[in-house]
Amino acid sequence: MSIYFNNAATTWPKPPCVAEAMKDFLENGGANFGRGTSSGRDLETMGMVLECRERVARLLGGWENASPQYVTFTANITEALNTVLKGYLKPGMRVVTSSMEHNAVTRPLRHLEQTGVKVTVVQCDRFGRLDPADLDRALGAERADLAVLNHCSNVCGTVQDLEACAAVCAGRGVPLVADTAQTAGLLPLDAHKLGLAALCFTGHKGLMGPQGTGGIVWKPDFAQACDPFCEGGTGSFSHLETQPEAMPDRFESGTQNLPGIAGLNAALKWIEERSVDSLRKAENAVGARFLDGLKTLPGVRLYGLTEMSDGKRLPVFAVNFDGVDNAVLAAELSDRGLETRPGLQCSPWAHQTLGCFPQGALRLSLGAFNSPEEVDKALIIIDQSLKAIGAPSPIAAR
Ligand SMILES: Cc1ncc(COP(=O)(O)O)c(C=O)c1O
Known part of the structure; x- marks a missing residue:
């Protein structure tokens, strides 16, 4: 081996409870909640998904007293970051980021640049550290609409001082989006306390869940300010011809990765116990x-x-x-x-x-x-x- x-x-490996929960869901649960008859299996699935949202909100510091409503699931953090960046940034806006970002951030930003979004990159030092004073200068140089920052480098493991960066952003009134791909499950995180507009996470790294899981912990008013890029198939509000504004449905179009969420839920329980x-x-x-x-x-x-x-x-x-x-x-x-x-x-x-x-x-x-x-x-x-x-x-x- x-x-x-x-x-x-x-x-890798994942805790054994992850595969067990996924197998159990596929063999014994397997209903698609909100799209059936409210049978026992439908309700069990709904309960499992809600439990997973609650666990994410508790672990990552969800807004509104860790309300599960403001946790939405995606296929991974790349989708989460794309949802936030492309949902919020419009031509003429300016976004500030760091020189340590993963291309789950840099590629959407380069794409948005083509549409008229201005991108400012703050240089980190040779150890990969972002100086909050440099961030402050970049935010203040000209009106900034958003900041997006990597919490821990996936290349060299350097952790940014997210608390200091969040304070700088709050001081300038600029919403901050955090890429916690490498830190969720390993470092204490509290989206609400940090005042994050959106905390993006992936389920299959420090959170120990299966691939194909991830999501966003939203600040409520920021969620309303973002346009969903995928619409329809929420299983709810079927009388509406347009995407519902209600959370979490607003950002969860189409059937979710329910076996994956079952695995993530088990992984989060495993983390809570340790x-x-x-x-x-x-x-x-x-x-x-x-x-x-x-x-x-x-x-x-x-x-x-x-x-x-x-x-x-x-x-x-x-x-x-x-x-x-x-x-x-x-x-x-x-x-x-x-x-x-x-x-x-x-x-x-x-x-x-x-x-x-x-x-x-x-x-x-x-x-x-x-x-x-x-x-x-x-x-x-x-x-x-x-x-x-x-x-x-x-x-x-x-
Ligand atoms: C810092 C960082 N951001 C984003 C990603 C993308 O993660 P995923 O493939 O789960 O979308 C990774 C994965 O390596 C990462 O380390």
Whole structure:
């Protein structure tokens, strides 16, 4: 069995309760709520979806006393971010973002730019950190209508000071959208307390759910200010010819990924039973062990923060080795039983910021199920792989 160090792509394995809940839903539940006769199965599905919304609202700090009404599900965070950005930004508006964004943000923004939206990118430092003072300057330079920020880099694990950034946005009266793909389930989050206009999340990373799940925790008035880009098929308000304004229906057109939501619901219960803090601390502990070992490898170049400091970084590491192509190394690691991800990880801006564009970097991302024994074994596999592909010795490389 391989050692899995690609948890930033999707966490694996999932807690066993996730697959069990999905199987149970498909075999014993399986109704499409709001589109039937209110049979027992319809009501059970409705109850399960509501329970999942409530869990998301509790975990991520939903608005209106954690009301499930303002949690809407999407297929993933890419869809969530597209829904918010394309639903809110109109020609002539200006949006401010950072140089550490994933292309789930940068591509919709470049698309919107073609329609007349102005995009301002705030440069982060070489460790991937956004200075809230720089954000403030960018927001104040000219009228800004929206800010969208990555909470934790999927390339190097740097965590932004979301609280300080949210305070800056509030001070300027600019709605803030957060990309919490890498942090939901691992860092404490409270959309309401932070005053976020929208907190976008994905279900299959730190939240431990299945692929095909994600969503948005909305500030109520911001939800009304966004136009849904998909309409119809809500199973509700069938007398209306136009999309209902009521939440969550406004942003949930078509049959939802109900087996996925059943799996996500079970995953969230699993997290509640353990706590976000204990899961993060366990991941950080194996992360620190790995980081210490990584630094001793010959010719290593580490991008991002060099210490495992709680709340400032997560165990997502980006490295290159002198004279080594990170794709060749990743293939060798894979052959020897270590799963990683080379290249640009959908985030060319982040690699430019960190100084590893266009070659990208080898990303090694640890998760809840990695053990100290796996860390030690992974370090040996990397060392052996470097030798096997003929990495130059540090002296020869100089
Ligand atoms: C920071 C960040 N944003 C967005 C995404 C897109 O996630 P998904 O594929 O679940 O839409 C990812 C996935 O790697 C990510 O790390």
